[in-house]
Amino acid sequence: MISLTVTALVFGVVFLAELPDKTALAGLVLGTRYRASYVFAGVAAAFLLHVVLAVAAGSVLTLLPQQIVHAITGVLFLGGAAVLLMKKDDEDEEIRKPEDQSFWKVAGAGFMLILVAEFGDLTQIMTANLAARYDDPLSVGLGAVLALWAVAGLGIVGGKALMKRVPLGLITKIAAVLMLGLGVWSLWEAIAG
Numbered sequence: 001m002i003s004l005t006v007t008a009l010v011f012g013v014v015f016l017a018e019l020p021d022k023t024a025l026a027g028l029v030l031g032t033r034y035r036a037s038y039v040f041a042g043v044a045a046a047f048l049l050h051v052v053l054a055v056a057a058g059s060v061l062t063l064l065p066q067q068i069v070h071a072i073t074g075v076l077f078l079g080g081a082a083v084l085l086m087k088k089d090d091e092d093e094e095i096r097k098p099e100d101q102s103f104w105k106v107a108g109a110g111f112m113l114i115l116v117a118e119f120g121d122l123t124q125i126m127t128a129n130l131a132a133r134y135d136d137p138l139s140v141g142l143g144a145v146l147a148l149w150a151v152a153g154l155g156i157v158g159g160k161a162l163m164k165r166v167p168l169g170l171i172t173k174i175a176a177v178l179m180l181g182l183g184v185w186s187l188w189e190a191i192a193g
Contacts, residue, residue, distance in 0.1 A: 010143030058131025
């Protein structure tokens with residue numbers, strides 16, 4: 001059964017962490033050049049693959065004693081918060097334009113871009129941590145994939161408008177504070193448990 005609480009928590013954390021990521025900006029660039037539905041299909045498929053891999057990795061962690069899992073996830077969350085707080089704005093990376101704009105070429109370009117750019121990315125590591133922490137792979141996977149799809153959709157369709165209204169630095173700080181809180185909570189459970 002899916003836990004709405006876990007799904008909502010994972011959605012919020014992953015959504016905020018992914019918003020300032022360069023792949024959200026890459027989705028924005030692709031969305032301005034190509035048909036949005038084609039771009040989204042490729043990007044969504046790549047994010048789904050990343051979430052499946054992350055949840056599988058996190059599920060393996062649940063085989064360890066609970067105190068060790070809490071300690072590992074706590075340290076990784078604190079590291080993720082530090083990465084977000086120390087992150088400098090990336091310059092726009094050039095995205096190669098497919099020769100034609102057929103569905104397979106555009107979706108393939110979006111899929112490959114996200115597949116390569118997101119492998120081992122902070123949100124993938126966070127998803128693995130959350131899967132280990134909550135031992136609820138379906139709820140964590142659903143929350144993470146919906147968050148990543150929401151960010152991709154925002155980036156592809158309305159990213160420019162969002163970034164004009166909400167400063168990227170504020171989004172990054174909110175995500176870092178959430179990760180810091182999860183890290184401290186996990187470490188405390190490891191020590192108290």
